Amino acid sequence: MTCALSRVALAIAICLAATIASPSFAQTSKQSPHHVVLKLKWWHQFQFAGYYAAIAKGYYAAEGLSVDLIEGRPGANGAMDVTTGIADFAVTSPSVLLERNRGLPVVAIAAVFQHSPLALMVRHNSGFDSPQSLGGRRVMLGGRDGTDDSEILAMFAAEGMTKQPVQVLNHSGDFSDLFEGRVDAMSTYISDVQHAQQPVPIELLRPRQYGIDFYGDVLVTNLSLATNHPETVQAFKRASMQGWAYALAHLEEIADLIHDRYAPGKTREQLLGEAAAMHDLILPDLVEVGHMNRGRWTHIGETYAMLGMLGPDWTLDHFLFSDLEKEQQTRAARWVKDGTIAGLAVLLIALLLAIFVARLRILVQRRTRELAASEEQFRAIFDSINDAIFLQAPEDGAILAVNQRMCELFGYRREELLGLAVGDLGLDSKTGGHPDLAHWLAKARSDRPHLFEWRVRAKDGHGFWVEVSLRQALIGGEDRLLVVARDISARKEVEEKLRRTIEDLVSSNSDLERFAYVSSHDLQTPLRNVVSYAQLLDRRYRGKLDADADEFIGFIVDNTRHMSELINDLLDYTRVGRPSLPLLPLDSRRPVDHAIALLQPEIDACGAILSIGDMPWVMADDAQMVSLMQNLIGNCVKYRHPSRPLEIRIEAVPYPGEMWCFAVHDNGIGIEKQYFAKIFEIFQRLHPDHKSSGTGIGLALCQRIVHRFGGDIWVESVPDAGATFLFTLAAAPKR
Numbered sequence: 001m002t003c004a005l006s007r008v009a010l011a012i013a014i015c016l017a018a019t020i021a022s023p024s025f026a027q028t029s030k031q032s033p034h035h036v037v038l039k040l041k042w043w044h045q046f047q048f049a050g051y052y053a054a055i056a057k058g059y060y061a062a063e064g065l066s067v068d069l070i071e072g073r074p075g076a077n078g079a080m081d082v083t084t085g086i087a088d089f090a091v092t093s094p095s096v097l098l099e100r101n102r103g104l105p106v107v108a109i110a111a112v113f114q115h116s117p118l119a120l121m122v123r124h125n126s127g128f129d130s131p132q133s134l135g136g137r138r139v140m141l142g143g144r145d146g147t148d149d150s151e152i153l154a155m156f157a158a159e160g161m162t163k164q165p166v167q168v169l170n171h172s173g174d175f176s177d178l179f180e181g182r183v184d185a186m187s188t189y190i191s192d193v194q195h196a197q198q199p200v201p202i203e204l205l206r207p208r209q210y211g212i213d214f215y216g217d218v219l220v221t222n223l224s225l226a227t228n229h230p231e232t233v234q235a236f237k238r239a240s241m242q243g244w245a246y247a248l249a250h251l252e253e254i255a256d257l258i259h260d261r262y263a264p265g266k267t268r269e270q271l272l273g274e275a276a277a278m279h280d281l282i283l284p285d286l287v288e289v290g291h292m293n294r295g296r297w298t299h300i301g302e303t304y305a306m307l308g309m310l311g312p313d314w315t316l317d318h319f320l321f322s323d324l325e326k327e328q329q330t331r332a333a334r335w336v337k338d339g340t341i342a343g344l345a346v347l348l349i350a351l352l353l354a355i356f357v358a359r360l361r362i363l364v365q366r367r368t369r370e371l372a373a374s375e376e377q378f379r380a381i382f383d384s385i386n387d388a389i390f391l392q393a394p395e396d397g398a399i400l401a402v403n404q405r406m407c408e409l410f411g412y413r414r415e416e417l418l419g420l421a422v423g424d425l426g427l428d429s430k431t432g433g434h435p436d437l438a439h440w441l442a443k444a445r446s447d448r449p450h451l452f453e454w455r456v457r458a459k460d461g462h463g464f465w466v467e468v469s470l471r472q473a474l475i476g477g478e479d480r481l482l483v484v485a486r487d488i489s490a491r492k493e494v495e496e497k498l499r500r501t502i503e504d505l506v507s508s509n510s511d512l513e514r515f516a517y518v519s520s521h522d523l524q525t526p527l528r529n530v531v532s533y534a535q536l537l538d539r540r541y542r543g544k545l546d547a548d549a550d551e552f553i554g555f556i557v558d559n560t561r562h563m564s565e566l567i568n569d570l571l572d573y574t575r576v577g578r579p580s581l582p583l584l585p586l587d588s589r590r591p592v593d594h595a596i597a598l599l600q601p602e603i604d605a606c607g608a609i610l611s612i613g614d615m616p617w618v619m620a621d622d623a624q625m626v627s628l629m630q631n632l633i634g635n636c637v638k639y640r641h642p643s644r645p646l647e648i649r650i651e652a653v654p655y656p657g658e659m660w661c662f663a664v665h666d667n668g669i670g671i672e673k674q675y676f677a678k679i680f681e682i683f684q685r686l687h688p689d690h691k692s693s694g695t696g697i698g699l700a701l702c703q704r705i706v707h708r709f710g711g712d713i714w715v716e717s718v719p720d721a722g723a724t725f726l727f728t729l730a731a732a733p734k735r
Contacts, residue, residue: 033066034232039087040072041217043173044262046274047191048091049254050112050289054243056257063235074173077143079106082222083381089221089236093118094214094300095143095150101314103386105223108297109237109321110290112244113216113281115208117189118151121178124201127677127714128185131159131205139166140177140186149187150309151214155207157307178202181657191277200656214300215292216281224377226324233321237290244289248282251275294320388466388485390417391475397421400480409466409487411459422483425456453488464489583709585732586622588662589615592650595629602637606646613651616660617732620709628705629664631698632725636666641720659711659728667722676715702727 040048051069054060060067070087072078078092079099083106094116100106120139122128128137134156142148149171156166169183175193178186179200190204207213219240226233247254255271263271282289297316304310318324350358382389388406390399402417410417410425449471457463466485473482534556542550592615596603603610633648640646647667655661671679682700706713706727717723 036088039090041091049247050244053247059239074171107226111215116216120205137184151207392481583619591625608646618729670719671717
C-alpha cells in the first residue's frame with residue numbers, strides 16, 4: 001500500500017513539475033511591455049485623437065504595450081507598411097481591401113469612421129460642379145495612381161468616366177497647389193477643411209452624394225501578427241478604442257494634448273473644429289467606436305467589383321480580424337479537447353520518466369517549435385507576396401534566395417534560379433531611364449532605394465517588362481541586395497494603346513478642323529454670289545411684284561446674310577485651333593480700345609456708358625485678344641435692358657497663380673443660372689428670336705481663345721440685373 005501511494009505521489013510530482021516547466025505557466029509571470037509601432041495615415045491632427053489619448057492615459061501600458069507613433073506623409077501605403085515590417089499597425093483607407101486581394105497579407109481590425117470623411121475639393125465657381133466636369137482635368141489623389149483614395153476613383157467610375165478619365169497626380173499635401181491653379185481638384189478630409197478659413201472659396205464633391213459610402217481610417221495589421229499573436233492585436237484594439245471613447249468625451253483636453261505634444265502648428269480652434277466635423281462621421285452615439293461588420297465590407301467589395309476595381313473572384317477570407325478571432329476560438333476549443341486527451345497520455349508517460357528528463361524534453365521541444373515557427377512565418381510571408389522577390393550578392397550578382405512568385409514569373413524551378421546571376425534574366429542590359437543595369441546595382445549599394453523599369457526574359461525566351469525596386473539590406477550580418485520585381489506587362493500594353501489612341505485622336509481632330517476651315521472658306525465665294533443676286537432682286541423688283549414676293553425676297557436676303565456671318569464666325573473659330581504664333585507680352589488696354597473702336601457705331605447708337613479700369617500686361621495674341629473683347633462687349637450691347645441706359649464696366653484684378661482675372665460687367669437682361677455652361681457651347685443661342693441674336697459661335701470662340709491663352713472663362717449673372725463675364729490670363733513677366 002505504501003509503495004503504491006509513493007508511486008502515485010511521484011506521478012503527481014512529475015505532473016506538477018511538467019506543468020510548472022510548460023510555456024503556459026511560464027507566461028503568467030510579469031513581462032516587460034511589448035513594443036509595437038503604429039503608422040498614422042497623415043500628419044498629426046485630431047484625426048488620430050484616440051491613439052494619443054490611449055498613450056497619454058496609460059491604456060496601452062495597462063495592456064502591456066509600449067507604442068511608438070510614426071507620422072504619415074502623402075503617398076504612404078499603410079497596407080505595405082505592416083506587411084514589410086515598417087510598422088505593426090497602421091491607419092489606412094478602405095482601399096486596403098484592394099491590397100488584400102492583390103496578395104498583401106493584411107488584416108482589418110477596426111474602422112474609426114462609419115462614413116468616410118474623404119471628399120474632392122475644387123475652387124468655387126471653377127465650373128467643376130460634378131465628377132463629369134473634371135474629365136481630362138488634373139486631379140491630385142493619394143497613393144500610387146490614386147488607389148489610396150479609392151472612394152474618389154469609385155465615384156468617377158460610378159459616374160461613367162471611363163472614356164474621359166482624369167489626370168491623376170500624386171498628392172503633395174499642399175492645398176496651395178489647388179488655390180494657385182496648379183491642379184483642378186485634390187482629395188481632402190471634410191474634417192480638415194469644413195471649419196477652416198481658406199484663402200480661396202472652395203466646394204466639396206463627396207462620394208456619398210454619388211452612392212459611394214465606405215468606412216474611413218481603417219486600423220490594420222499583418223496576417224502573421226493577427227494569427228500568431230492575436231492577444232497582442234486584441235490588446236491593441238481594446239486600448240485604442242478605449243482611447244477613442246475618452247477623446248470624444250474630452251475634446252478640449254485632447255485638443256490641448258495634440259497641440260502641446262504632437263502638432264504645435266495647429267491652433268486649438270482648428271483642432272476643435274476638426275473634432276466637431278468628425279462627430280457625425282464616427283457616430284459614437286449610435287455605434288461603438290471601431291465597429292465593423294462583414295456585411296458592410298461585402299457591400300464595399302461588391303461596389304469595387306461592380307466598378308471594375310476588383311475581379312469577380314474577390315474574397316474577404318482572412319481579411320477581417322473578427323473572423324480570425326472566431327476561427328481561433330473554434331480552434332482553441334478543439335485544442336482543449338485534444339489537449340485533454342494528450343494530457344492523459346503525457347501523464348501516463350510522465351509516470352515512467354524522471355523529472356530531469358521531462359524538463360529537458362520540454363525545453364528542447366519548445367525551442368524547436370520556436371525555430372520552426374520563425375522559419376515557417378518567414379517562408380509564408382516571403383512566398384505569399386504577389387511580387388517576385390530575390391536576394392542577390394552585391395559582389396558578383398549571384399541570386400541567393402527567391403520566393404515562389406519569382407519562380408512562377410520567370411518559369412524556372414527554385415534550384416535553377418539559384419544557379420543564375422541577375423544579368424542572366426535581362427533581355428538586354430537596358431533599363432527604363434538608364435542604359436546600364438550595372439549602374440543601378442552600384443547606386444543601390446551606395447545610395448537610397450531605387451525604382452526603375454527593366455525588360456527581362458523568361459525561361460521559355462519570351463520577354464516582358466517588370467518594375468524593379470532595388471535596395472541594400474543587411475541580412476544575417478552580411479550585405480545583400482533586396483530586389484522586388486512586379487510584372488507591368490499589362491500596364492505597358494495599356495500605355496501603348498493609350499499612346500496610339502491619343503495620336504489617332506489628335507490626327508482626327510486636326511483633320512476635322514482642317515475640313516471645317518476648308519469647307520467654310522470654299523463656301524464663301526458661291527454664298528457671296530447668292531447674297532449679291534438676292535440684293536439685286538430686292539432693289540429691282542421690290543414693290544413691282546405682289547406682297548408675298550417682297551416677303552420672300554426679304555427672307556432670302558436676311559438668311560443669306562446670316563449664313564455669311566455664320567461662315568465668317570466658323571472660320572474665326574477654326575483659326576483659333578490652328579497652329580499660330582507664340583503668346584507674347586501684351587498691354588491689354590490696346591486690344592480693349594481696338595475692340596471698342598470697332599463697335600463704336602453700335603455703342604453710340606444705344607448711348608452706352610463705358611468705364612475701363614487699369615489694364616495689366618498679359619501673355620496673349622493681339623488679334624485674338626481683340627476678337628475676345630469685341631465679342632464680350634458686343635454681347636453687352638446686343639442684350640441690353642430695354643428700359644434703362646446701358647452701362648459697361650471693364651476691369652482686371654490679380655488672381656492666384658501669377659494670373660490676372662478680367663471682368664466685363666453690364667446691367668443688361670442677364671442670364672439664368674442653368675444656362676451658365678450652355679452659352680459657351682458652339683451654335684447655342686439662348687434668345688434665337690432676339691432681334692440682335694448672332695450665330696451662336698461668339699462665346700464658344702471666346703472660350704477657345706481663353707483656353708489657348710492658358711486661362712479659364714465663366715459667367716456670373718442675376719436675371720434682369722445684368723451679367724459679368726470673367727476670364728483669367730497669365731501675367732506677363734515683369735519688365
